[in-house]
Amino acid sequence: xxAGVEMLKNYYRRIAKFSSAVSLLYWDMQxxxxxxxxxxxxxxxxxxxxxxxxxxxxxxxxxxxxxxxxQDEVEEAIVxxxxxxxxxxxxxxxxxxxxxxxxxxxxxxxxxxxxxNNNFKLVEPYFKKVVELSREIAEKLGYEIxxxxxxxxxxxxxxxxxxxxxxxxxxxxxxxxxLAEIEKASPAEDVLSGVEIDAERQKKFNEWLLDYLGFDxxxxxxxxxxxxxxxxxxxxxxRITTRYISDDxxxxxxxxxxxxxxxxxxxxxxxxxYGLPIGSSASYGFDESQSRFWENIVGRSLAFWRxxxxxxxxxxPEFSSYDAHQLWRSVNIVKRxxxxxxxxxxxxxxxxILRFELxxxxxxxxxxxxxxxxxxxxxxxxxxxxxxxxxxxxxxxDPHWYGGSFGYFPSYTLGNLYSAQIRASLSKELPLxxxxxxxxxxxxxxWLYEKIYSKGRIYEPEVLMEKISGEPPNIAHFQNYIKxxxxxxx
Amino acid sequence: xxAGVEMLKNYYRRIAKFSSAVSLLYWDMQxxxxxxxxxxxxxxxxxxxxxxxxxxxxxxxxxxxxxxxxQDEVEEAIVxxxxxxxxxxxxxxxxxxxxxxxxxxxxxxxxxxxxxNNNFKLVEPYFKKVVELSREIAEKLGYEIxxxxxxxxxxxxxxxxxxxxxxxxxxxxxxxxxLAEIEKASPAEDVLSGVEIDAERQKKFNEWLLDYLGFDxxxxxxxxxxxxxxxxxxxxxxRITTRYISDDxxxxxxxxxxxxxxxxxxxxxxxxxYGLPIGSSASYGFDESQSRFWENIVGRSLAFWRxxxxxxxxxxPEFSSYDAHQLWRSVNIVKRxxxxxxxxxxxxxxxxILRFELxxxxxxxxxxxxxxxxxxxxxxxxxxxxxxxxxxxxxxxDPHWYGGSFGYFPSYTLGNLYSAQIRASLSKELPLxxxxxxxxxxxxxxWLYEKIYSKGRIYEPEVLMEKISGEPPNIAHFQNYIKxxxxxxx
Numbered sequence: 001x002x003a004g005v006e007m008l009k010n011y012y013r014r015i016a017k018f019s020s021a022v023s024l025l026y027w028d029m030q031x032x033x034x035x036x037x038x039x040x041x042x043x044x045x046x047x048x049x050x051x052x053x054x055x056x057x058x059x060x061x062x063x064x065x066x067x068x069x070x071q072d073e074v075e076e077a078i079v080x081x082x083x084x085x086x087x088x089x090x091x092x093x094x095x096x097x098x099x100x101x102x103x104x105x106x107x108x109x110x111x112x113x114x115x116x117n118n119n120f121k122l123v124e125p126y127f128k129k130v131v132e133l134s135r136e137i138a139e140k141l142g143y144e145i146x147x148x149x150x151x152x153x154x155x156x157x158x159x160x161x162x163x164x165x166x167x168x169x170x171x172x173x174x175x176x177x178x179l180a181e182i183e184k185a186s187p188a189e190d191v192l193s194g195v196e197i198d199a200e201r202q203k204k205f206n207e208w209l210l211d212y213l214g215f216d217x218x219x220x221x222x223x224x225x226x227x228x229x230x231x232x233x234x235x236x237x238x239r240i241t242t243r244y245i246s247d248d249x250x251x252x253x254x255x256x257x258x259x260x261x262x263x264x265x266x267x268x269x270x271x272x273x274y275g276l277p278i279g280s281s282a283s284y285g286f287d288e289s290q291s292r293f294w295e296n297i298v299g300r301s302l303a304f305w306r307x308x309x310x311x312x313x314x315x316x317p318e319f320s321s322y323d324a325h326q327l328w329r330s331v332n333i334v335k336r337x338x339x340x341x342x343x344x345x346x347x348x349x350x351x352x353i354l355r356f357e358l359x360x361x362x363x364x365x366x367x368x369x370x371x372x373x374x375x376x377x378x379x380x381x382x383x384x385x386x387x388x389x390x391x392x393x394x395x396x397x398d399p400h401w402y403g404g405s406f407g408y409f410p411s412y413t414l415g416n417l418y419s420a421q422i423r424a425s426l427s428k429e430l431p432l433x434x435x436x437x438x439x440x441x442x443x444x445x446x447w448l449y450e451k452i453y454s455k456g457r458i459y460e461p462e463v464l465m466e467k468i469s470g471e472p473p474n475i476a477h478f479q480n481y482i483k484x485x486x487x488x489x490x
Numbered sequence: 491x492x493a494g495v496e497m498l499k500n501y502y503r504r505i506a507k508f509s510s511a512v513s514l515l516y517w518d519m520q521x522x523x524x525x526x527x528x529x530x531x532x533x534x535x536x537x538x539x540x541x542x543x544x545x546x547x548x549x550x551x552x553x554x555x556x557x558x559x560x561q562d563e564v565e566e567a568i569v570x571x572x573x574x575x576x577x578x579x580x581x582x583x584x585x586x587x588x589x590x591x592x593x594x595x596x597x598x599x600x601x602x603x604x605x606x607n608n609n610f611k612l613v614e615p616y617f618k619k620v621v622e623l624s625r626e627i628a629e630k631l632g633y634e635i636x637x638x639x640x641x642x643x644x645x646x647x648x649x650x651x652x653x654x655x656x657x658x659x660x661x662x663x664x665x666x667x668x669l670a671e672i673e674k675a676s677p678a679e680d681v682l683s684g685v686e687i688d689a690e691r692q693k694k695f696n697e698w699l700l701d702y703l704g705f706d707x708x709x710x711x712x713x714x715x716x717x718x719x720x721x722x723x724x725x726x727x728x729r730i731t732t733r734y735i736s737d738d739x740x741x742x743x744x745x746x747x748x749x750x751x752x753x754x755x756x757x758x759x760x761x762x763x764y765g766l767p768i769g770s771s772a773s774y775g776f777d778e779s780q781s782r783f784w785e786n787i788v789g790r791s792l793a794f795w796r797x798x799x800x801x802x803x804x805x806x807p808e809f810s811s812y813d814a815h816q817l818w819r820s821v822n823i824v825k826r827x828x829x830x831x832x833x834x835x836x837x838x839x840x841x842x843i844l845r846f847e848l849x850x851x852x853x854x855x856x857x858x859x860x861x862x863x864x865x866x867x868x869x870x871x872x873x874x875x876x877x878x879x880x881x882x883x884x885x886x887x888d889p890h891w892y893g894g895s896f897g898y899f900p901s902y903t904l905g906n907l908y909s910a911q912i913r914a915s916l917s918k919e920l921p922l923x924x925x926x927x928x929x930x931x932x933x934x935x936x937w938l939y940e941k942i943y944s945k946g947r948i949y950e951p952e953v954l955m956e957k958i959s960g961e962p963p964n965i966a967h968f969q970n971y972i973k974x975x976x977x978x979x980x
Binding site for chain 1: 504507508510511512514515518522523524525526527532533534537538541635640706707708709711713723724725726727728936
């Protein structure tokens with residue numbers, strides 16, 4: 001046993017327990033908290049997050065990292081990733097961090113009101129503060145060329161605005177061209193939407209679905225929240241949520257499968273990594289690759305709908321006249337629409353590209369907060385060809401910015417790209433469609449475990465992708481996947 | 491504004507946020523946590539409780555208390571109660587505290603297993619450790635005559651083993667004599683037990699009951715746990731739980747009313763006291779006086795059953811042939827039984843007296859851990875006249891001891907006594923029965939607020955009782971209440 005590394009690990013494990021409390025406080029705030037408990041919860045979250053920040057930037061941790069003397073690849077990764085985070089956090093003064101946490105919390109609350117009232121002006125002053133503080137944090141963190149790089153690096157180590165711009169510009173062209181192709185064909189019938197199904201029946205199906213996918217109930221649970229999310233609360237304890245919209249069955253189903261993907265990743269990271277710098281997913285993009293893998297590549301495949309068809313129509317006899325192929329087409333309708341979270345696999349990335357371009361401009365002071373609604377609507381029409389009728393369907397739809405997350409949005413599209421590349425590699429070794437159709441998910445999970453989950457955050461995303469697929473992230477796999485699915489099959 | 495006191499308050503408010511996290515972690519552990527998340531949760535609780543302990547015993551807090559310079563009664567109480575707690579905590583070495591938290595958590599887990607297997611031996615070694623550590627804590631805390639005094643003082647300031655012994659011996663004689671009287675009469679029919687009512691219907695009624703009592707849903711919620719409890723999680727956020735046993739409707743109803751009483755007290759303490767040493771109930775006995783007031787004095791009164799009768803039989807038509815008087819008699823059946831939590835208002839105190847005598851002997855080294863089952867059964871037969879058939883129905887029924895709580899049990903009986911004394915005072919000013927029958931609880935709550943809730947923990951329990959009733963705690967009120975209810979009316 002390596003005494004220096006052991007001391008370091010114990011220090012991290014102590015921090016992890018406070019982070020566990022933060023996660024539970026957050027989860028409860030989104031699920032069960034009585035309404036009037038909200039303001040005090042915000043204060044509690046700020047206080048304990050502040051303490052986690054203090055522990056994560058302490059001289060003690062610095063000394064432990066310096067003297068750790070790692071002996072193998074895993075220990076080296078702990079120290080390397082640990083130092084990386086320590087150095088980054090240390091650049092941010094505690095006071096700035098606390099101001100940022102407080103301003104983001106207040107801004108997210110104001111956003112709720114602004115969204116309800118469909119009025120950007122109501123959140124504008126709060127949001128200005130958040131953007132200013134985020135710019136300040138970017139300055140403190142430092143960067144070579146682009147302030148935005150300092151922020152995206154938190155979510156996707158090694159990624160830069162330049163790399164994303166190149167990638168996204170190629171993706172945009174591809175998307176617009178395939179979209180034009182698809183729009184020439186006759187659209188599928190959206191048989192699953194508009195049918196009233198009460199929350200109880202939806203819940204029953206979603207719970208069945210989780211069992212079918214093999215969600216370990218001794219280590220996780222499904223609840224309801226306004227915005228679906230996944231929170232790893234502690235070791236062997238992950239919470240996922242979904243939402244039930246009575247005339248939109250697809251919404252809860254794909255939210256549940258999506259969050260299942262996040263939860264599976266989190267629960268599959270080796271227990272001995274728990275609480276350490278390597279004890280999480282490789283990056284936000286990688287995390288998203290797993291939610292999208294299960295949601296889209298598995299959940300929106302024809303094989304999957306063949307596999308669940310019998311159970312599906314048993315619980316929902318109102319759809320019994322549709323076969324698996326019709327249901328599958330109905331969950332894959334490509335259509336320009338306003339809301340990101342409801343977008344199909346193709347137009348989804350246009351929503352992200354727009355957000356990336358706007359937030360990039362915001363952080364680099366090329367866009368003013370007050371001009372966001374106009375800029376949004378202009379870009380939206382340019383990329384998605386739709387006039388945005390209201391801010392609620394436009395720049396007020398997502399909480400991310402108002403909660404202070406800049407550099408996060410690209411993770412979604414990176415996740416889509418990664419998931420297709422992972423699919424390509426997996427398909428070389430396993431009969432994916434057959435396994436999915438037969439509901440034999442264990443073999444798929446084992447492959448993902450071996451290649452991805454068991455590695456935690458030992459490798460940077462590019463390195464991990466090379467290990468999985470023999471090449472760095474490559475957009476071609478996504479293009480091939482989409483073409484095969486939409487040009488030929490649907 | 492008094493700068494010294496303000497700094498002290500801010501320090502306490504910081505501690506309160508970590509305590510809030512501890513409360514939520516505990517609540518979740520009893521309600522929603524996935525099973526495998528348990529062990530890590532125990533570690534998380536120990537870590538954060540340890541940090542709260544550290545903050546509560548810091549030199550910084552000591553200095554703040556010394557230099558506070560309070561200017562009025564409230565500020566004086568903050569400093570007085572704060573110093574009291576600080577001095578007590580400081581006597582316990584951090585290492586001993588952590589050993590105690592860890593040993594109690596492990597012992598409570600072992601107790602679950604022992605109870606399930608009906609085998610005291612399975613918990614005995616863990617429990618020995620807990621008792622030893624509790625004795626050590628009592629020594630560290632210090633006392634004048636009796637080590638047990640050091641422990642009970644945590645729950646009921648100013649109370650001693652000697653005072654309790656005197657009180658309980660009088661109460662025991664009274665109880666045995668009235669019990670003999672009652673047993674001469676013909677027993678009421680237990681019409682509410684043994685009828686199968688599923689959890690959903692029970693829940694519906696309990697939720698209605700909370701609305702009827704005026705439970706503020708924006709500040710609290712009702713969930714399910716194996717042992718009903720109340721946890722104040724944060725400012726304006728209190729959680730209560732109940733349990734649904736299909737053939738025992740009374741169980742959930744009276745648990746819910748009981749916990750409502752605790753929650754009402756907690757939510758009614760002035761907001762500006764929150765997180766401060768005076769920001770809780772006056773004592774555990776006083777807290778219990780409120781749960782018992784609402785459960786027994788209100789909930790088990792004829793007036794209450796007259797008031798709810800129509801709604802009750804509407805939801806439970808299987809009982810529609812019984813009038814309010816019959817239902818009332820059914821929830822007041824006096825019967826010697828094994829389980830404390832299911833005992834009636836009269837025999838309940840015998841269960842407590844037995845526990846007090848045994849734990850008193852344990853802490854004073856007059857009883858060995860290994861002899862507990864035998865001693866329990868012997869005392870039980872002496873006091874309740876029943877042969878205990880198994881440890882599960884005997885010394886393994888309650889979690890308190892195994893979780894390390896010694897000196898806590900007397901609070902239950904003190905709560906019963908206090909509640910009757912409070913009732914006597916309240917009845918001089920308000921037509922209690924009439925208000926209860928009409929479901930007009932606001933007037934009752936206002937009175938309780940003015941006399942009790944608004945005072946937080948400014949006064950010690952004896953002083954507060956004098957302010958409420960003009961005399962110190964006096965067992966006569968309980969005797970009068972019980973006599974009037976059971977000798978004459980039932």
